Amino acid sequence: MTTDGLRLHPFRGLRYATDRVSSLTAVTSPPYDVVVRPDGVRHLETADPYNIVRLILPQAPDPATRHLQAAETLRRWRAQGVLATDDRPALYVYEQSKGGLLQRGLIGALELNGPVLPHEDVIPEVVEDRAALMREAAANFEPLLLSYVGQGTGNGATGVIERTVLTTPLLATTTEDGFSHRLWAVTDPGELATVNEDLALRHALIADGHHRWATYQRLHQEHSGNGAASPWASGLVLLVDSARHPLQVRAIHRVLPHLPLDDALAGLGGAFRARPVEGPLDTALAELAETPGSAFLLASGPERFCLLDRPDPDLLDRTIRRDRPEAWRELDATVLHSVLLDEVWRVRDHPSEISYLHRAGDAVEQAAKHGGTAVLLRPVPEQTVRQLALKGVTMPRKSTSFGPKPATGLVLRVLDEEA
Template identity: 40%
Template sequence: MPDARGSVLRLDPLRAWRFVAGKVSGLGAVTSPPYDVLEPAIVRRLTDSDLHNMVRLILPRDPDLGPARYDEPAQRLARWQQDGVVIQDDRPAMYVYEQQLGNAVLCGLVGSLQLDPERRVVLPHEEVMQHWVDDRLRLMEATDADLEPILLAYADGGAASDAVDNARAGEPWVVADTYNGAHHQIWRIDDPTTLALIADELSKHEAVIADGHHRYAAYLERQRREPGRPGAAVGLAMLVDYIRHPLTLDPIHRVVPGLSLQTVQTHTPPGWQMQPGRIEGDPDRISITDGASWLTLHSATETPTVAQLHELLLPAWGVVQEDISFHHTLADALALAGPQQVAVELAAPRMDQVLRSAAQGVVLPQKATSFGPKPRVGLLFRTL
């Protein structure tokens, strides 16, 4: 429950920006997945799909330019605004966003999230990497915008979830289809009575950050730097009642340079079961491959395997954790595996493990989970 000293979960209406259908090749063609799941092949496809694809804003090029690399997306966004390629909604609203891809459905409220530096009602569940926080903050400062909503999960939304489902019964405000086969719809809620009911319901809850820890940390840093600036105390967010509209929970795999299977075999601490091969169906396993052979480790504990990997195994193996790369698909990790660079396949933490650690103020290692489906970038965004 929210802290009795005053912090409450707040998601406020905003005047969102969106693309104008007649100014682009298609509303779906200008959208993108979030920045941190963009593999090079996807970036090329998105860049080629439309000159106005959001990847041109959220993934600044030319890292050799240093801070100046963020000037290009800022200038590009300004041109799109001046040319009417993107326009701002006339009136503040809360937005219901639904994404359907096969049997998977993402559905929830998009608005301006009141930030919670004390971690009383907006609860992170994993660590962040400072260079990515700095990267997102520089992009936010250059563009003066929140281009990608973070994703929050809460339970038993009552009147707020009823309002979401009631809105979906009407005609959508925005409709878009994306190349991956997903169908996206957005509805507006601007009725004062309904907005008041939503606000009252949300004030009774706390929410876990499901996706977007680095962006949320950047929101907090922006607020710290500009505490008196209007708009700096909130950030763009999507809030999902995961009981009524369940989220998926997948692992993020690792590639570890300089590590061999022999080192794993000889330096794994006592207490771990070690089996040759890739043992499937075990939710508490860690499977490791050099591209030719597999080794599977198992430890009988309630601690998520990703935490055990970072806290116990990697130090025992002598790994420099800053060198690790993270991959949302196992295929991408396996493509990089070799005799001196292993791929580590993880199982996803269970939802109860994530929620319990967040409620206790215990965070998992960085890139511990991949919640989904993820909101598509470019259908709605916010400027300060």
């Protein structure tokens, strides 16, 4: 059951003590599912002994040990004063900027029974892993990215944000990707009431973080006996008014580590037309973008690219389910999973068989490293995503990558502070 609107609660943020770490830049991380493993994990671990990656992607031989290790690390860092809890509950204004790109939103604890629209399916194994980690640590380590269509003016929640950014921030840093980040705390009762009144009229779209949202919901069910006031009844999110700050939408690419490119091409059997295209990667991606209809770019490394297009209409008709809107049936991700992965190549949608990477270059690099195939996709327009979500239709898992994504490590939420 859902409430009529969104309810975003203040919380006492857990933040790094700047005098205990080399820099905020050195302890932050991209979201857990953007970090390329294991190379990216090692890079972040060596940036600073207190890098947040040790909490979101702990390294140990088995899952139970990993999750216990993260919880123990969190307790130790808090005891040592590396992470300290803010004195007062707050909503946090968060700003990201790079060049001409500017995004601002509110970080808070969002009630899980509000009108939040998912647009992608999830992978059960990933939800189970995230749930075990959050359950053991009793913490939300990184905010989801949610968008809502607000007034797009200086009124309501957006007005609160734009008044707040005129004051001195709690922190400011620039991460490796060139993005500048600033954070403010909003504690004034009047400003909080303005946010609450505005968001009570809104619904949100999950832009990034479907697995963490599903994790929040699972953990809430486990703690349902604690009532609506339970800290498990809400989850850490970043809410962005897309009328004011439109999100960017990018594709999420696939790597099939056990399917060499030659085998992938040999197995097509006329299902698609296949033809080599010239590199480098940006040139090949540009050709993919200009190709009409369903199309994919395959790569085995930075020197070899092949474009798939013109799928067999009879094969599409036979393999793609008919009980969905035409916009869903024509999605590249739908065609990829229903036709190529399930029917042609017979690749299971399991973490051991498919990796999902947000950057095309990372996908190509991983395919070359494992002797497999990278399948590169095109982004889906945000309007298509929202229209399907409003109809209650979910897209194939990992269909989109909205951004810019919040950096992980600037503010955490610990549930034992609210119990």
